[in-house]
Amino acid sequence: MGGQGKPLILLHGLAGSSRELIPTAEALRADFRVILLDQRGHGQSTRRPADLSREAFVDDVVHLMQTRFPGERCVLIGQSMGAHTVFLTAAARPDLVDRLVMLEGHAAGNEDPASVAQIGKFFAAWPTPFEDEAAARRYLGDETIAGAWIADLEPTGNGLQPRFDADVMEQVITAVHKPRWAEWESLEVPALAVFAKDGMFAHQDKDELIRRRPETTRIDLQAGSHDAHLDAFDEWINALRQWLNPRARMPSRRPGRLNVDC
Structure with missing residues (x-):
C-alpha cells in the first residue's frame, strides 16, 4: 500500500483476506509503510497448502519481514486469527518486531472440539x-x-x-484453538490488545489476558463486533493512532488501559 515511515504488516482473520483491511491500511499509510498479507489458505495465497500449522503461518510472516524489510523491525497488527499469528510471530522473533496490536485476539484457545x-x-x-x-x-x-x-x-x-x-478453515482454527499462554507471557515487545463492545470475548477472558501479561495495554472500544475493523472503523483507527504515536503511547513495560473516544 506504500506510505512512509516504519514498516507495518496487517493480518486478517479466519476466512478473510487482506481486502477487508485495505481501509485500515489507507488510514495508516501516512505514517507507515503498509503491507497487507493474504495468509496461507486465504485470499490469493495458496488455497490448500501442505502445512497449516501455526508455525507455518509464523514462518510466512518472518520470511516477509526478512525479505521485504531486512534489518528493520516491523509493527504487526492482526485481527482474530491474524492477531494470533501476530503474537506468535513476535514471541518467536522479537528481534524483527517493533510492537504489535491484537484486535479481538487471545492466547487461551478453545479446546472444545x-x-x-x-x-x-x-x-x-x-x-x-x-x-x-x-x-x-x-x-x-x-x-x-x-x-x-x-x-x-x-x-x-x-x-x-x-x-x-x-x-482448510477447520484445520486452521483447530490449531488456533490450542492454548498458547507460554508464548503470550514470553513476549518482549510492546503489545496492545483491543476488544470490541460486542466482541467474542467475555470480561473474564479479557482480564485473564492482561493478568497473564500485565504490561500489555488494553483498549475497550465502545462499539463494534468481533469484526470491529469493519463495523467500528473510526474508533478502531482512533485507537491505533493513539497507541502507535510514540508521544501518546504508554511506556512498554507499564500496565494500563486507555479509554478511546471518537
Whole structure:
C-alpha cells in the first residue's frame, strides 16, 4: 500500500483476506509503510497448502519481514486469527518486531472440539457457487462480515466461489484453538490488545489476558463486533493512532488501559 515511515504488516482473520483491511491500511499509510498479507489458505495465497500449522503461518510472516524489510523491525497488527499469528510471530522473533496490536485476539484457545466442527460445518454448508452477489447476500445475510465475504468472492465460470475451502478453515482454527499462554507471557515487545463492545470475548477472558501479561495495554472500544475493523472503523483507527504515536503511547513495560473516544 506504500506510505512512509516504519514498516507495518496487517493480518486478517479466519476466512478473510487482506481486502477487508485495505481501509485500515489507507488510514495508516501516512505514517507507515503498509503491507497487507493474504495468509496461507486465504485470499490469493495458496488455497490448500501442505502445512497449516501455526508455525507455518509464523514462518510466512518472518520470511516477509526478512525479505521485504531486512534489518528493520516491523509493527504487526492482526485481527482474530491474524492477531494470533501476530503474537506468535513476535514471541518467536522479537528481534524483527517493533510492537504489535491484537484486535479481538487471545492466547487461551478453545479446546472444545464441537466449536471447531461447527465452524467447519458453517462454511461447508454454503450453497456455492453463488449465482451472483444477490444470491450470496440472500444466503449470508446483511451483517458486516457477510459483506466482506461477498466482496471477496471469486468469479468462476460457474458463479461466485469463496477464496477458501471449508476443511482448510477447520484445520486452521483447530490449531488456533490450542492454548498458547507460554508464548503470550514470553513476549518482549510492546503489545496492545483491543476488544470490541460486542466482541467474542467475555470480561473474564479479557482480564485473564492482561493478568497473564500485565504490561500489555488494553483498549475497550465502545462499539463494534468481533469484526470491529469493519463495523467500528473510526474508533478502531482512533485507537491505533493513539497507541502507535510514540508521544501518546504508554511506556512498554507499564500496565494500563486507555479509554478511546471518537
